[in-house]
Amino acid sequence: xxxxxxxxxxxxxxxxxxxxxxxxxxxxxxxxxxxxxxxxxxxxxxxxxxxxxxxxxxxxxxxxxxxxxxxxxxxxxxxxxxxxxxxxxxxxxxxxxxxxxxxxxxxxxxxxxxxxxxxxxxxxxxxxxxxxxxxxxxxxxxxxxxxxxxxxxxxxxxxxxxxxxxxxxxxxxxxxxxxxxxxxxxxxxxxxxxxxxxxxxxxxxxxxxxxxxxxxxxxxxxxxxxxxxxxxxxxxxxxxxxxxxxxxxxxxxxxxxxxxxxxxxxxxxxxxxxxxxxxxxxxxxxxxxxxxxxxxxx
Amino acid sequence: xxxxxxxxxxxxxxxxxxxxxxxxxxxxxxxxxxxxxxxxxxxxxxxxxxxxxxxxxxxxxxxxxxxxxxxxxxxxxxxxxxxxxxxxxxxxxxxxxxxxxxxxxxxxxxxxxxxxxxxxxxxxxxxxxxxxxxxxxxxxxxxxxxxxxxxxxxxxxxxxxxxxxxxxxxxxxxxxxxxxxxxxxxxxxxxxxxxxxxxxxxxxxxxxxxxxxxxxxxxxxxxxxxxxx
Numbered sequence: 001x002x003x004x005x006x007x008x009x010x011x012x013x014x015x016x017x018x019x020x021x022x023x024x025x026x027x028x029x030x031x032x033x034x035x036x037x038x039x040x041x042x043x044x045x046x047x048x049x050x051x052x053x054x055x056x057x058x059x060x061x062x063x064x065x066x067x068x069x070x071x072x073x074x075x076x077x078x079x080x081x082x083x084x085x086x087x088x089x090x091x092x093x094x095x096x097x098x099x100x101x102x103x104x105x106x107x108x109x110x111x112x113x114x115x116x117x118x119x120x121x122x123x124x125x126x127x128x129x130x131x132x133x134x135x136x137x138x139x140x141x142x143x144x145x146x147x148x149x150x151x152x153x154x155x156x157x158x159x160x161x162x163x164x165x166x167x168x169x170x171x172x173x174x175x176x177x178x179x180x181x182x183x184x185x186x187x188x189x190x191x192x193x194x195x196x197x198x199x200x201x202x203x204x205x206x207x208x209x210x211x212x213x214x215x216x217x218x219x220x221x222x223x224x225x226x227x228x229x230x231x232x233x234x235x236x237x238x239x240x241x242x243x244x245x246x247x248x249x250x251x252x253x254x255x256x257x258x259x260x261x262x263x264x265x266x267x268x269x270x271x272x273x274x275x276x277x278x279x280x281x282x283x284x285x286x287x288x289x290x291x292x293x294x295x296x297x298x
Numbered sequence: 299x300x301x302x303x304x305x306x307x308x309x310x311x312x313x314x315x316x317x318x319x320x321x322x323x324x325x326x327x328x329x330x331x332x333x334x335x336x337x338x339x340x341x342x343x344x345x346x347x348x349x350x351x352x353x354x355x356x357x358x359x360x361x362x363x364x365x366x367x368x369x370x371x372x373x374x375x376x377x378x379x380x381x382x383x384x385x386x387x388x389x390x391x392x393x394x395x396x397x398x399x400x401x402x403x404x405x406x407x408x409x410x411x412x413x414x415x416x417x418x419x420x421x422x423x424x425x426x427x428x429x430x431x432x433x434x435x436x437x438x439x440x441x442x443x444x445x446x447x448x449x450x451x452x453x454x455x456x457x458x459x460x461x462x463x464x465x466x467x468x469x470x471x472x473x474x475x476x477x478x479x480x481x482x483x484x485x486x487x488x489x490x491x492x493x494x495x496x497x498x499x500x501x502x503x504x505x506x507x508x509x510x511x512x513x514x515x516x517x518x519x520x521x522x523x524x525x526x527x
Contacts, residue, residue, distance in 0.1 A: 131329075151331065173516060174481055192481055211508065213509065214485070233501075234502065254499075254500075269501065271505060
């Protein structure tokens with residue numbers, strides 16, 4: 001069954017307010033296509049979707065419901081819509097697929113698969129379970145409290161994953177990658193111009209790959225970690241807060257060493273930056289940050 | 299990667315599956331990043347297509363791509379009525395299927411280079427501002443292209459798509475993409491210079507291949523932003 005609602009408007013000066021609520025059933029997902037503005041999706045404790053919008057009056061909001069999905073689409077009366085503020089409340093179980101162009105997108109407390117894509121706007125998500133894929137071209141991407149298979153991708157800004165668990169793929173071109181308190185059996189993080197930092201357990205049997213061309217890598221390694229570590233750099237440096245048993249030197253400035261029984265595979269590659277191993281807690285040490293700032297100034 | 303659901307993704311996006319099939323496929327999507335990516339790509343293409351008015355492309359890229367992958371014999375000099383061909387295709391395929399075919403073609407076109415893991419040609423300096431030669435880079439179907447040829451051709455094709463779609467993208471987005479492509483080109487050049495002094499260095503070779511792959515990824519991502527005509 002198909003329902004289509006063109007939401008009614010309540011005029012408040014130049015701003016028009018839209019508000020509607022639809023009952024939903026398990027298995028339905030939410031699709032949002034918003035050209036520009038801000039999209040906020042929050043979980044609430046009702047099996048319904050509430051869509052609130054503030055527009056300038058030159059746009060309209062179309063809500064469509066089928067057995068598979070509730071779709072929210074913003075449209076301009078003449079060409080693409082401009083800025084619209086969308087606030088959507090959904091059940092926590094509802095999977096999300098959110099698409100924008102000049103839109104910033106925020107998600108809070110949803111415990112379901114989440115896909116977010118925008119071109120010019122920030123992505124900020126708390127929650128997510130299963131496949132969580134966040135992508136922005138010109139905006140930063142932040143994810144907290146997710147559990148599942150995580151992909152975060154930007155082009156020109158930083159990406160950050162914090163307090164999350166699951167396989168992680170993190171990429172940007174011109175930005176830093178920060179993986180904070182991440183419990184991941186596998187990590188693939190790479191940037192071209194930017195630093196990479198990882199803090200979290202290095203699991204037995206896990207695979208961790210970090211690569212940057214022009215930036216530093218900081219890897220937190222707890223005592224008792226079991227990992228085979230491969231370090232590669234062309235003109236960069238390697239530092240460690242603790243002694244490492246370097247066993248051999250590869251051609252160029254590359255070498256391997258083993259911690260414990262070496263069950264995890266760790267690859268650290270920086271073409272011209274510093275690769276550093278630190279102990280937990282040390283990554284936030286102000287003295288260490290100052291030392292690095294001095295190095296960067298040099 | 300391919301699985302039993304790959305062929306059904308277009309129907310899923312069009313809401314043409316039965317409820318039981320949809321539920322099964324959605325369960326599959328929760329564990330399959332590959333299919334989820336394709337579904338995202340299909341939806342993005344459809345959404346952007348809906349926002350556009352119809353516009354004829356400057357020229358058809360298909361013949362060049364088809365020749366490279368050996369999909370059709372090399373065309374003769376006879377002029378083909380592209381509009382008529384498209385009218386026929388429109389009755390044969392849904393938009394999602396065409397989009398999926400385009401994505402697959404881009405993968406085929408650019409996919410060989412990092413598998414070969416060899417040094418490629420000099421990096422192509424990107425300027426979306428100045429469209430490359432409008433004639434597609436053509437490699438005879440009877441000659442197996444080298445990895446560097448495949449890479450250069452894939453880059454050229456994608457740059458051409460970007461150049462033609464430049465006017466439909468936000469100028470700030472174009473500038474950001476150009477800056478980031480330039481950053482990747484500098485990294486490629488760095489790696490190539492380093493390899494000149496140490497051609498057997500495994501890290502440098504893999505770093506160069508990986509950085510070139512990043513360029514293709516970014517070009518694909520940028521090309522996907524160009525609205526579909």
